[in-house]
Amino acid sequence: MRIPPVVQIQTTPSLLSIDADPGQYSIRQPKAEVQLQTKPSKLTVQSHPIELHVDQRQAFSAYNGGNMIDMNARIYSGIQQNLMQNIAARVEQGNQLAAIHKPGNTIADIVGTNWKAQAFPEIRTSASYDNVDIRINTRPPDISFDPAVSEVNVIVHKPEIDYQRGKLDIHVQQYASIQYTPPAIDMVL
Template identity: 35%
Template sequence: MNIPQIQIRQQQGLLGIDADLGRYDIKQPQATFEMHTTPIRLDIETIKGQLSVDNTRWHDALGYGPHLEAMSRIYSTCKEIAIQGIAKRVADGNRMAAIHTGENAIASLARESMDDVDNFQFMYMGNADFDNIDIRYEPSKVNIEVEEARVEFNVQVNRPEIEYTVGKRDIYVSQYPKVEIIPPEIDLKI
C-alpha cells in the first residue's frame, strides 16, 4: 500500500547588488615655508707687529760707538798695557846688560822699536762679531670675534583636503523566494 506524500519545493530568494567603487579626491596644498637667516659676523682687529733693530754693538766694533764706553775700555786696559811696557823695558834692560853674549843690543833694540811702533795695537773698539746687530720682533696680535649665523625656519603644514564620492549602489531581488506545496494524488473510491 502506498502512502500518499506531500511534496514541498522551496526556492530561495536571491538579492542582486550592483555596486561601483567610491571615488576619493585628495588635495594637499603645499606647506608654507619661511626661512630667515642672520649672516655670520666676523670682527678682526690687529695690532701691528714691532720690529726693533739695535746696531750699537756694530757701530762700537767699527769704532763709532758711544764715547763713554770707548773711554771705559781704554781705562780698563791701560793698567795691562803699562805692565806690558814695564815688562818690555825690563827685558830690554836685561838684554843690554848681557854684554857677554856679543850681541849689539842697542842697535837691535832700535830696529825692534820701529817694528813695535808699527805693530802696536790698542783696541778701544768693541768686539767684532758676526752677530753684532740685535733684532727683536714682536709679532702682531690678532683679536678675532665671531658671531655665529642663525637660521630660523617657520613651517606651517597644511592639512590634506579629502573628498569621498559614494559609488552607485543598486540592490534588487533577482529571484523571489517561493514555496510550492504539491499535494499527493488521492484517488479513493468508496
C-alpha cells in the first residue's frame, strides 16, 4: 500500500506591537460669584404734639365780668329786668292807691316803703367749679415700617474641560507567512 504524498504547510503568525498611553482629562471649574445686597429695614415713628386748650372765659366772667361786650349785654338785660320790675312795682302802688279806702293803704304807707335804691344789675356770671373748660387733644403716632429686602445674585461659571490625547503606536514586528512544502515526487515508475 502506498501512502499518497502529503503537502506540508508551515505558517508564521503576525506579531503586532501596540504602545498606548491613555488620554488625560483636566477639569477646572472656577468658584461661583455670589453678590448679596441687603437693604436694611426702616422704622419711622412720627409723634404729634399734645394740644392743650384751656378756656377760662367763664371764670374771668365770674371774676370780673369778662369782656366788655358780654358785660354790657348783661347790664342791658339786667336794666331791662329792673325796668320791668319797677313798672310792676309802680302798677302795684297805683293799685294800692286806688284802693285807698282799705285800711293800711295810706299814701304814707305806700310811698314810704319806696325809699330803697334799686340794685345795679350784676355784671358777673355765677361762679362754678366748672367754669374752666380744659380739652386735651392727642393723636396716635404715625408708624411706618419698611421690611428689609435682600437681593442675591449668583454668577455660575461653566467648567473648563481640557483633554489631551494619549499616544497610540502600532507597528508590525513580524509579518504572517505561509510556506508550502510539496512532497518529493519520485519520478521513477
